[in-house]
Amino acid sequence: MHFADAKSILTANSGMNGMNIYRGCTHGCIYCDSRSTCYRFTHRFEDVEVKRNAPELLERELRSKRKVCMIGTGAMSDPYMHCEKELLLTRKCAEVILKHGFGFAVQTKSDLIMRDIDLLDEINRTAKCVVQMTLTVYDDRLCSMIEPNVCNTRRRLEVLNAMRERGIPTVVWLTPILPFIDDTEENISAILRECAGAGVKGIIAFGMGVTLREGDREYFYAALDKHFPGLKERYIRTYGDAYDIQSPDSARLMRLFNDFCEEHDIMYTPKSCFTYMNTLPDRNEQLSFF
Numbered sequence: 001m002h003f004a005d006a007k008s009i010l011t012a013n014s015g016m017n018g019m020n021i022y023r024g025c026t027h028g029c030i031y032c033d034s035r036s037t038c039y040r041f042t043h044r045f046e047d048v049e050v051k052r053n054a055p056e057l058l059e060r061e062l063r064s065k066r067k068v069c070m071i072g073t074g075a076m077s078d079p080y081m082h083c084e085k086e087l088l089l090t091r092k093c094a095e096v097i098l099k100h101g102f103g104f105a106v107q108t109k110s111d112l113i114m115r116d117i118d119l120l121d122e123i124n125r126t127a128k129c130v131v132q133m134t135l136t137v138y139d140d141r142l143c144s145m146i147e148p149n150v151c152n153t154r155r156r157l158e159v160l161n162a163m164r165e166r167g168i169p170t171v172v173w174l175t176p177i178l179p180f181i182d183d184t185e186e187n188i189s190a191i192l193r194e195c196a197g198a199g200v201k202g203i204i205a206f207g208m209g210v211t212l213r214e215g216d217r218e219y220f221y222a223a224l225d226k227h228f229p230g231l232k233e234r235y236i237r238t239y240g241d242a243y244d245i246q247s248p249d250s251a252r253l254m255r256l257f258n259d260f261c262e263e264h265d266i267m268y269t270p271k272s273c274f275t276y277m278n279t280l281p282d283r284n285e286q287l288s289f290f
Contacts, residue, residue: 001048001083009057010071016105016278018072019058021089023049026082027109028149030223031176034076037215048083055092062100070280071097074107074132082149085112094119103128103280107173111151111159121166130201130277131163134173137182138190145227146178153191160198171202171273174257176210179238180231183208183247185256192260202267202276208253209246212239 010017024045025034035045043049051057062071073079079090090106094116097104104123106113113120113131123129133156137143140152163170172195177183188208195203212220224232239245247253261268267276 001050002043003050003052005053006051006057008061009051009054010061016070016072016274018075019054019093020076021051021054021073021079021093022077022081022083023051025077026149027078027147029109029147030220030227031146031178031210031216032219033211033213033216035216035219036213038213039076039215048077048081050083050087050089052089054089055096058093058096062096062102068100068102068127068280070103070105070128070130070278072105072107072277078108078110078150079106080108080110080112085115091116091119094123098123098126101127103130105130105132105277107132107134109134109147109150109156111155114159114162117162117166117168120163120168124166124168128169128280130169130171131159132171132173132277133160134175135191135195136174136176136178138187138194139182142182145223146181157194157198160195160200164199169201170198171204171267171277172200174203174205177205177208177247177253178210179245179247180234181228183249183253185253188253188256189260192257196260196264196266200266202273203257203261204270204273205254205257205268206270207244207246208250208257209244211243212245213243 009019024041024043024047025032026046026048084090094104098119120129120131135153135156137146138153140154143152160170174191221232258268267273
């Protein structure tokens, strides 16, 4: 990893103020879109750039805001990757968010978030906190191939249940789903059942597939050659250079997904999930609740 001094930390996007404390990642997920060349990395993806002044920048920018809102992190780089254990920058930023009464929507694959559960609980009590967890494959052996350097699905489900016990709302990203690997009814149904058991508020799925473009495509294909010999050629025959790679069974799996969420009263359209995550409760309503 290497350190940098950023000039700003918050970026307005789809109604939420987002921040990336780190740039790059060490989780090693074979499908990671953030590797794409369009993001113009000037350093090796695993050589994580650390915005060491992120908490100070966030303090300054939140102080200048006229209205409290939700602050999001994790869209491009996991805020709880390995270096966070020592650097504590995500935690320090969460402390700033709590101090100023803002809400927090944090997306991760890592159980390191459990370190900060008391802090997240406090943010949720004073404003709102939504924990988002990515779940793509139920089988832990397969998970270790696809997402090799982060905790497995079983552990992530434990995190979701721990959040439920604290009353912290959760949203699951059921994406990406990899054609010919985990695009099965067995895999999708198993994840959905666990989501219902963990009481998740919403599940986000953009079809049943993965996106590939220059930069991440090459890394993905190299991983296929390593773990699934011959599958790269099948991808090339089936999809060519397409960006949106949908499972041949996507329509049926999406019907299964939609029906399950309807039955269990789980938000499942991206619009409803993002609206929920972007919306901070009315302060007067919150005070009357407490």
